[in-house]
Amino acid sequence: MSVKIIIGAQWGDEGKGKLVDALSENVEIVVRYQGGANAGHTVYIDGKKYILHLIPGGILRKNVQCVIGNGVVFDPETFFDELEFLKQFNIFADGRLFISNRAHVIFPYHKLLDKLKEDALKNNKIGTTGRGIGPAYSDKINRNGIRVVDLFDRSVLSGKIQANIDLINSELQLKYKEQPLRADDVLKEINRYIDKIEPFVIDSTRFLHDAWKAGRQIMLEGAQGVLLDVDFGSYPFVTSSNPTIGGALTGTGLPAQSLEEIIGVIKAYTTRVGSGPFPSENTGEIGDLLRKSGGEYGATTGRPRRCGWFDLVAAKYAIRLNGFTALALTKLDVLDSFETVQVCTHYRVNGETIDNFPASLQTLSACEPVFETHEGWQSPTDKCRKFEDLPVQAKRFVTYLEQTLEVPIKYISVGVDRKQLIIR
Ligand code: IMP
Numbered sequence: 001m002s003v004k005i006i007i008g009a010q011w012g013d014e015g016k017g018k019l020v021d022a023l024s025e026n027v028e029i030v031v032r033y034q035g036g037a038n039a040g041h042t043v044y045i046d047g048k049k050y051i052l053h054l055i056p057g058g059i060l061r062k063n064v065q066c067v068i069g070n071g072v073v074f075d076p077e078t079f080f081d082e083l084e085f086l087k088q089f090n091i092f093a094d095g096r097l098f099i100s101n102r103a104h105v106i107f108p109y110h111k112l113l114d115k116l117k118e119d120a121l122k123n124n125k126i127g128t129t130g131r132g133i134g135p136a137y138s139d140k141i142n143r144n145g146i147r148v149v150d151l152f153d154r155s156v157l158s159g160k161i162q163a164n165i166d167l168i169n170s171e172l173q174l175k176y177k178e179q180p181l182r183a184d185d186v187l188k189e190i191n192r193y194i195d196k197i198e199p200f201v202i203d204s205t206r207f208l209h210d211a212w213k214a215g216r217q218i219m220l221e222g223a224q225g226v227l228l229d230v231d232f233g234s235y236p237f238v239t240s241s242n243p244t245i246g247g248a249l250t251g252t253g254l255p256a257q258s259l260e261e262i263i264g265v266i267k268a269y270t271t272r273v274g275s276g277p278f279p280s281e282n283t284g285e286i287g288d289l290l291r292k293s294g295g296e297y298g299a300t301t302g303r304p305r306r307c308g309w310f311d312l313v314a315a316k317y318a319i320r321l322n323g324f325t326a327l328a329l330t331k332l333d334v335l336d337s338f339e340t341v342q343v344c345t346h347y348r349v350n351g352e353t354i355d356n357f358p359a360s361l362q363t364l365s366a367c368e369p370v371f372e373t374h375e376g377w378q379s380p381t382d383k384c385r386k387f388e389d390l391p392v393q394a395k396r397f398v399t400y401l402e403q404t405l406e407v408p409i410k411y412i413s414v415g416v417d418r419k420q421l422i423i424r
Contacts, residue, residue, distance in 0.1 A: 003220060004027070004217075008224060010266060012225040018044070019411065020221045029211055030056040030220075031056065031066070034069075039300065042416075052082060053078055054074070057221060067100065068099045071242075073133060104137075107161075108189060110132030110133075111130060111131065126274060144167070146160050165180075204252070204253070205253030225318075226243060234276045234361065235361065244322055245259075262322060264324035264407070265330060269290050269309055270309065271290075271294070280308040280310070287308060327411075332381055332414050336379065338376040339378060340376050341397060342371040342372065343372050343374065348367070350366065387412070409424070
């Protein structure tokens with residue numbers, strides 16, 4: 001057993017990028033298992049800021065190998081843009097970055113459809129990142145997706161593109177009153193990348209299985225978060241994949257018994273980008289202050305994130321679904337200036353007080369938060385490197401969360417830099 005997983009336990013943006021980077025020092029392989037270029041993993045090293053959307057965060061460590069797993073929807077354009085971005089920092093990925101031959105490919109028509117579908121939803125928009133994620137996963141499930149392996153068989157590729165364009169064109173013309181696309185143009189566009197993609201492609205399931213059997217240290221990096229999971233999140237205001245633990249198995253081909261440590265990442269408060277219910281949201285001064293102090297603007301889209309207090313109901317739900325063996329509490333320092341810190345312990349809905357995350361969107365949308373107030377610490381935590389260094393009220397807050405959630409909080413992040421991490 002040598003596989004660790006990092007899973008976002010809220011609505012994404014919990015600080016997984018920093019955790020993956022900080023904990024990958026002794027890791028040999030980092031694998032992205034789901035999502036695509038919709039993620040925005042931000043890492044600060046020695047004052048430099050890196051944002052990665054598709055390439056696993058482990059790439060920032062020069063001895064780490066990285067794999068884009070079969071569960072990912074692979075966007076060639078972003079991939080090569082990110083490689084160029086990394087070169088500016090003398091980070092070269094050749095020979096240590098791999099793409100699964102079973103990953104599905106995002107084509108420009110997926111991004112076009114993402115936008116058109118969103119526009120058509122008018123007041124009910126999901127608020128997607130516009131990266132073509134939903135349409136690409138729809139093709140996968142509809143069994144007309146194009147996988148990386150298909151790129152290297154010209155007749156298969158052109159046949160699949162033609163069939164997809166025929167389907168899309170009727171939708172484009174009839175439903176969206178748009179101009180039809182030409183299969184030749186789509187083929188020409190992807191042809192720009194095929195030869196460049198080839199050296200990165202492997203049978204990742206075999207590679208990862210062999211690595212696991214050989215006892216190599218592997219880290220699986222989730223994107224988005226549990227509450228955006230297509231099965232367990234606030235459906236339909238979710239992404240189109242499974243950030244939860246099952247997605248890590250189907251998105252890599254590793255067996256369940258390979259998992260050693262399952263780390264859930266929770267921010268000390270809650271944020272959400274895009275539409276959908278968010279029971280502990282604060283649309284007033286507190287929300288604005290959290291956004292400002294936490295720099296809560298989307299790393300992929302730049303959108304201001306919606307902010308609110310920590311939600312225990314949602315966190316307990318995430319813990320049940322994933323069986324976290326440890327938690328990483330991030331952005332504790334963002335709460336440093338608050339006189340009091342609140343935690344949502346229950347929801348009140350239809351005259352009842354509940355402690356479960358409802359399946360029905362209507363019920364979830366009607367939930368009112370029940371808060372418990374804790375004393376703030378009003379002193380800086382960013383220089384703390386040991387739990388004992390934290391102000392007494394901060395220690396009490398962390399201990400309260402740990403005891404209520406019944407999972408050890410093994411990591412506490414108190415700033416953006418790799419080094420601003422307390423490991424217990
Ligand atoms: P999609 O994944 O682009 O289809 O977007 C679906 C929903 O997931 C939208 O509400 C997005 O804002 C949200 N989302 C997707 N990726 C992320 C992420 O990395 N962090 C936070 N929210 C995300």
